[in-house]
Amino acid sequence: MMGKIIFITGGARSGKTAYALERAQAHPAPLLYIATGEARDDEMKERIARHKEERMGLGFDTIEEPVHIKGALSGLDKNYGAVLLDCLTLWLSNVMGKGLDLEAESEGLLMALRETGSDVYVVTNEVGLGIVPDNELARAFRDNAGRLNAAFAKEAAEAWLMVSGLPVKIK
Numbered sequence: 646m647m648g649k650i651i652f653i654t655g656g657a658r659s660g661k662t663a664y665a666l667e668r669a670q671a672h673p674a675p676l677l678y679i680a681t682g683e684a685r686d687d688e689m690k691e692r693i694a695r696h697k698e699e700r701m702g703l704g705f706d707t708i709e710e711p712v713h714i715k716g717a718l719s720g721l722d723k724n725y726g727a728v729l730l731d732c733l734t735l736w737l738s739n740v741m742g743k744g745l746d747l748e749a750e751s752e753g754l755l756m757a758l759r760e761t762g763s764d765v766y767v768v769t770n771e772v773g774l775g776i777v778p779d780n781e782l783a784r785a786f787r788d789n790a791g792r793l794n795a796a797f798a799k800e801a802a803e804a805w806l807m808v809s810g811l812p813v814k815i816k
Contacts, residue, residue, distance in 0.1 A: 648728075648763040652798045652816075654771045655807030662696070664805070664812050665729050665766040670703060672726035672764060678705040679714055679728065681736040696731075705729070711739040712750075715757035725763045733769035733797065734790050741786060751793055755800060769794050771806070 651668065655661045669676055678700060684690040700707070706725075710717040714736070730736075740750050758765045773791045778784045798804045804816035 648759070648761060648765055649802035650758065650797065650800055651764060651766045652769070652794075652801035652804040653766060653807065653812075654769045654794060654798070654805070656771060656774070659807040660810040660812075661768045661770075661807045662731055663810075664807060665731065665768050666700070666703065669705075669727040669729045669764075669766050674704050675723055675725055676703075676705045677721075677723075677725040677728045677761075677763075678707045679717070679730045680707060680709045681711050681714070681730070681732060681739060683711045683735075683739065712736065712743060712745070715753045718757045718761060721761075725761065727766065728758065728761050728763045729766040729768070730758065731768040733767055733793060734772065737790055737793055738786065741789065747789060747793070751796060755797065767797055767801070769797070 651665075653661050653665050680693070680696070682689060682693055682696075684693050697707075706723070708714075708717050714730070736754070737747070740747055758767070770790070771794070772787050778787055798816065801816060803814070806813045806815050
């Protein structure tokens with residue numbers, strides 16, 4: 646079975662994850678949720694706990710992996726009906742923070758997601774619609790996020806933009 650990539654982007658709190666969860670739950674169990682966030686401060690710890698609580702009872706196995714998703718996926722012993730990656734921009738931040746080769750890492754991630762054989766829902770933030778950041782690191786992140794999102798959207802069978810909680814099909 647060959648799965649497809651479903652790309653879901655939008656601004657903060659636009660409903661990206663809720664939409665991805667809803668779509669993924671239409672697939673047969675088991676389901677897999679890949680969380681890329683790291684609890685580096687109290688606010689993020691609370692956010693992660695809230696996300697875990699929201700997924701309770703929805704039938705998702707969870708892998709918490711901030712960077713090395715390819716390795717985590719290679720050790721799976723199940724065939725998942727759907728995989729949900731949340732989120733690509735947090736993964737990007739983690740990759741940049743570790744000084745890894747973004748091009749090599751993103752190619753490896755894309756390959757690993759394809760190799761699951763499942764439909765994969767990729768959640769990401771659209772960060773390029775606002776003002777130009779005032780510092781080099783923030784500009785590099787914005788530029789890398791734009792290129793990464795474009796690469797994943799190009800490979801996706803479907804692409805959706807969440808606007809105020811509403812999905813808008815863009816591909």
